[in-house]
Amino acid sequence: MLFTEKLREEAAPIFEAIYNHPFVRGLANGKLEKEQLVHYVKQDFEYLNTFVRIYGVAISKCETREEMALFNEQISFVLHSEIHPHNNLCRAAGVSYDELQGYSLAPTAHHYTRHMLDAAHTGTLGEIIAALLPCPWTYLEIGQRLMQEVNPSEDHPFYDWITFYGQESMEPVTNQLRSILDEWARTAPEKELKRIRDYFILSCQLEYGFWDMAYRVEEWPVALQKEKRI
Numbered sequence: 001m002l003f004t005e006k007l008r009e010e011a012a013p014i015f016e017a018i019y020n021h022p023f024v025r026g027l028a029n030g031k032l033e034k035e036q037l038v039h040y041v042k043q044d045f046e047y048l049n050t051f052v053r054i055y056g057v058a059i060s061k062c063e064t065r066e067e068m069a070l071f072n073e074q075i076s077f078v079l080h081s082e083i084h085p086h087n088n089l090c091r092a093a094g095v096s097y098d099e100l101q102g103y104s105l106a107p108t109a110h111h112y113t114r115h116m117l118d119a120a121h122t123g124t125l126g127e128i129i130a131a132l133l134p135c136p137w138t139y140l141e142i143g144q145r146l147m148q149e150v151n152p153s154e155d156h157p158f159y160d161w162i163t164f165y166g167q168e169s170m171e172p173v174t175n176q177l178r179s180i181l182d183e184w185a186r187t188a189p190e191k192e193l194k195r196i197r198d199y200f201i202l203s204c205q206l207e208y209g210f211w212d213m214a215y216r217v218e219e220w221p222v223a224l225q226k227e228k229r230i
């Protein structure tokens, strides 16, 4: 069994819980409240900014041009393509995307981004990939399963979101990251493998947490005025 197959097996209950989370159920049946969609987009816009920065750090630790090219492509993907699913959620909520940008992070999004930044700044390339991988991998499986389950027609409120993450071209990035990690794991020392496993599982838990944060419209215990980042 490949190293990432073992990780997937261990994380199976989390992947299953994510697919059954009420926010993902809401994407399936077209029923989510405006505040939940708005909170998701506000938080995800900032999350993706951090993701781009982490890919930048990952590039600084690459040894081959193939790896550099992969991260470079993914930076463009996040900056230029992932706005489409966000636009879909904004349309469904009846708000403009511009209004939802520049907000500060809620507790769970803060936790998730700090975890990835920590892996990026202190870790090896293998450790960084372990922390990043649940992001494309869980969305790929959500997209594929929703395509199977819902097979949405164009009048489904989340047609663009589902078809974006369910499209075949979403598969390669997860597979490429997995094969770099599988190769890395063949020579990594035991202690590092344990860290890689822990980073991967924590990111899976925080993927679940992110959906839950959006669904519950999570704020800080003492919420102040809706604070903008700058």
Ligand SMILES: Cc1ncc(C[n+]2csc(CCO)c2C)c(N)n1
Binding pocket: 044, 047, 048, 051, 074, 077, 078, 082, 134, 135, 136, 139, 173, 207, 210
């Ligand atoms: C919380 C959260 N997790 C995953 C994604 C999906 N996603 C983010 S970056 C990326 C491409 C990776 O190269 C993908 C698939 C998201 N939008 N928000």
